[in-house]
Amino acid sequence: MLRFETAGESHGECLVATLTGLPAGVPVSVAGINRELWRRQQGFGRGGRMKIETDTAEIVSGVRHSQTIGSPVAMIIRNRDWKNWTEVLPVESAPDSEEKKKKLTRPRPGHADLAGAVKYGLPEARYVLERASARETTSRVAVGALAKQFLAEFGITVLSHVVQVGTARLERAVTWDEIVALSLKDEVLLGCVDPESEARMKQVVDEAYRTGDTVGGIFEVRAQGLPIGLGSHIAWDTRLDGRLAQAILSIQAVKGVEIGAADEAAHEFGSKVQDTIHYDQADRRFTRGANKAGGLEGGITNGEELIVRGLLKPISTLRRPLMSVDIETKQASEAAYERSDVCVAPAAGVIGEAMVAIVLAGAMLEKFGGDSLKESRRNYDGYIQQVREF
Ligand code: EPS
Secondary structure, eight states, rough: OOEEEOOEEEETEEEEEEOOEEEEEEBHHHHHHHHHHHHHOOOOTOOTHHOOOOEEEEESEEEETTTEEEOOOOEEEEEEEOOOOOOTSSSSTTTTGGSSSSSOSSTTTEEEEEEHHHHHSSSSSHHHHHHHHHHGGGHHHHHHHHHHHHTTTTTOOEEEEEEEEEEEEOOOOOOOOHHHHHHOOOOOOOSSSSSHHHHHHHHHHHHHHHOOOOOEEEEEEEEESSTTTTTTTSSTTTTTTHHHHHHHHTTTTTEEEEEEHHOOOOHHHHHHOOOOOOETTTTEEEEESOOOTTTEEEEEOOOOOEEEEEOOOOOOOOSOOOEEEEETTOOOOEOOOOOOSSSSHHHHHHHHHHHHHHHHHHHHHHHHSSBBBHHHHHHHHHHHHHTTTT
């Protein structure tokens, strides 16, 4: 079983991630992990924190001579901002620590602040926001990069692009090559493949900046090269669509998930939305008339491209705050404002890629097993041969 954990506070010493269950012999590129971390930091609309940080992963166990050795991989990513927070978040209490706590007593509507403080019996929300912050996704992207490197050994690639920011929407179909080209760029605006749509998206973010507001959007994650047969229809929790949905919905600020053309399908007759089945005699394989199912039928990959979308609400920290209540005084008060992002759609796409890659790597290992990559590959090759002979 592939499993991962993260730890770390947004302004603590560092972020931590462990990944257990990768077979031995998977090639690991630290530069590849850092490229993913860089991609997560990009985009028009990110906050001031991204100017402070240059996220890089240090692998402290589980990898030797650029290969996994089968034991848990542990990584740390240091917070450069920590030096400004050592007195606010010390591990051991200091004599004058009470005044230095940077209390957050006016919870932000939409943030974990209030529910978290009530639930944990905390007098204010500082420790809640420290962990609820999307800074935690840095660890997930590092883990996702390892999952991607494992998947690459089987010719599987996971990428993303932005299809909507506020009301500005990409209205045309996008090819895989366009998404690949986007992922290789060294400058990221809003992560949209179409310059005209991206310019409209930028106008929406500009407006949010002007008005002290924030804006959400929709990102799309796609995976190419998946074998038919990952996940299973046999039980609710083996269905891969459900597992992907949880992975995407667990990303901060994501409030909805869509697989394939789910929204369109809900409005249409069945004859318009099912992907007809055909057979290519020369190639001896099944083909489809379209891919509205997004590569999943019955919770099983069907060999088509996987398409998963995440629907982001706008970030809940507003420069022009909404009304709230002060936790200490119980008086009506404007919500707290802390440095934050205005739009995170491209970054969320990168995080979505990481989460999808982790789920897919887990599904691959459940199906093909293996304590070494060689063993996983042998099992995989045997299965692919079986599929060809079907
Ligand atoms: C983030 C780092 C955070 C925020 C953002 C995501 O840094 P700071 O709080 O120091 O500005 O910019 O977190 C939130 C959106 C949030 O609601 O907490 C990051 O690394 O992605």
